[in-house]
Amino acid sequence: MQQLVECVPNFSEGRNTAVYTAIADAIRSVRGVNVLDVSADPDHNRTVVTFVGSPTDVEEAAFRGIAKSAELINLDHHEGEHPRIGATDVCPFIPIRDVTIDDCIAMANRLGERVGAELGMAVYLYGNAAKRPERETLSAIRKGQYELWKSEVETNPDREPDFGPAKAKPWGATVIGVRPFLVAYNLYLNTHKVELADKISRTIRFSSGGLRYVQAKGFLVDGQAQVSMNLTNFEKTSIPQVQEMVRREAARYGLTITKAELVGMIPQKALMESAKYYLQLDDLVMDEQVLEYRLQETETEADSTPYAFLEAVASKKPTPGGGSVAALAGALAASLAQMVAGLTVDRKKYAEVQEQVTAVLDEATSLREKLTLAIAEDAAAFDAVMAAYRNKELSASEREAQVQKATIGAAEVPLRVAQHSHQAAQLAADVAKIGNINAVTDATAGVLLAQAAVETAVLNVKINATSVNNKQLIASWQQDMDKLTQETAVLVQQTKAVAAERGGFA
The missing domain is CATH 3.30.70.670 (Formiminotransferase, C-terminal subdomain)
Known part of the structure; x- marks a missing residue:
């Protein structure tokens, strides 16, 4: 089952529809995040956005929401019934499914560090993520609200943020944390x-x-x-x-x-x-007496076949096309590496390779998410090229410049897919050698899928390169492509031999 984290950021704006809608849209812009509710309160002058998704997607969506709120909300001109200290007043993570409190604490720390470094915003950690006992409660951090915080943050050591500068800015501070469902x-x-x-x-x-x-x-x-x-x-x-x-x-x-x-x-x-x-x-005593609960228990697990994507590829529309399919193949390769690693960790038989397999598990998880995002990115890059060609409002020279920029972008997406897929091939090859012997052919299938992804993505780079004027850039791409295809082909042959030996069909 997919990991699920809930995030419920509170933004200090509940009266200006355009502002809180723009913030919610920034959160929605992350593919894979599901915005469940946007609740605006004009009296409190506060909006609560509730969204769920995988840890990586939720973390990115939270960052985009915080960034957009800092752009649009000025606490120097804010009034409302509810206590507040920042434009994004509080941003809690709540574990929902197959995610632990510790996982969410790691998310809070990563997000806090990024917000402090990239947005120049003071960040405090609270709840289960608090670095200081006195900061476990939100009210303690928010004491005196924005106005007192603004006057003390640069001089009072107790106001020293966990991340970011101790500087008074019009967007205030944000409090990021972890808590149970509230x-x-x-x-x-x-x-x-x-x-x-x-x-x-x-x-x-x-x-x-x-x-x-x-x-x-x-x-x-x-x-x-x-x-x-x-x-x-x-x-x-x-x-x-x-x-x-x-x-x-x-x-x-x-x-x-x-x-x-x-x-x-x-x-x-x-x-x-x-x-x-x-x-x-x-x-x-038992919820089984409730009809809906009983039906949920008796239903079989949902069919995971990606019918919608297959139908979209099979349609007459140009996207999603080969580039998106390459990204999917790469994501499947990373998924297989992740699966085999997951079947190996914490097994006594493979105790000697726990450290290596755990590293494969973590890297494969990250690669799978990147390649999954690239499925839509490839289609969007192609659409951007078509939009540039059709833009009649630009002069001929302006349109040509826009077309060149869009075409380079359309080539760089599959190039990244090829790079990530090669990495997935390497991970699958590594785990084929040391992972659970019962899944050695699954790891090998991952390497083969990764090769298909690399080869297909390279074709997409090449076809786009024919319309790019920058010869030096094309030469750089070609060098990368040659290396990726050659190294992946070697991994395929090596891993087939490993599978034959470990599987007993050599």
Whole structure:
């Protein structure tokens, strides 16, 4: 199953639709990321974007969102009900499937370092990723909000960021971290007296002696008092428990709850536990009694055949074409190397090669993701060439310059595919020698697929080179192509011999 990480960045803009839409679009621009929800609140002047994907894709999407927010949001001109310290106020990673807390901590550190270095932004780590105990809670980092941070960051050692410069910038700082699934949940009261919502919030929140795993604060929203809450562990402090405590506290002041509001996403399990509580289904021990759950359990695993891609290639449209297919073949080669390595690690029989196989596993994972992205990149590069030829608004010389630039780009994509595929061939060849003997032919298949990817990608470089005027650049490409094809061919012959010997069919 695909690894899944959720990211729920909070951006300090909830009133200007163009701004928060542009930020969400920057996140969506990463292929493989699924934006599940964009929740804008004009009173809080804050937007919460929820998206999921593989660790690599989510990390890249988070960076693009942070970069776009720094470009569009100026905290010197920002006002809102919600506390904030930066344009991207907080950016948490949440492990969802086949991903550990430690994996997400590594993501937070990589992203924090990149944001600090490339964007010149102060970055603080919180939650499970915190480097200092006092920074585990978001409220501690955000104390005094942007205004106090701006006045202290350059002089107060306690404000020294974990990454990036200790400089006051109009986009403020960002707080990146790792946490379990959080439920953002608000309850409205039949009063405009926000001080009563504050009193109730102080009673229920953990920091004031209330319920564990509950953060709460009172706000006035659309003329109605609101108890705004974050439930940081809904399995240990449930939604019904919080709801009933707010209800009892509100009754002390002659108030009632008029409505509830959910910000962002909520796990199905949280709703199931609430249903059990309020419907008094004490005997509903197994979720198998719920029709949808039972159907999910009985369904067979989804067919992984890439029908959509095959149909797209088979259509009359020029893209995706040979270049995209080459990238797919390279990605499959890396996948096979990754699979064989995965079947080898942590096996006693192969204890002596654990370090080498683990390195193959990590490198193959990275190559697979790069080559997968290249499937779309190749098609986009071809489309860019066609767009340059059709651009009638440019003069002849301007159009020729644009065509040359686009054609070079269209050649460089398959050249990268050839390079990455050669690397995949090398990894598959390496793991064929030392990996699980039962999968030696799978590793060999990876080398053969990688050769097909290299040869096909090279053809695409050559056909594009015929339209490029830069002879020196073409010569450089040719040198690379000759080396890649020759070295990959050698790997094929060597690995076939290894497979025959280890497989017993020599």
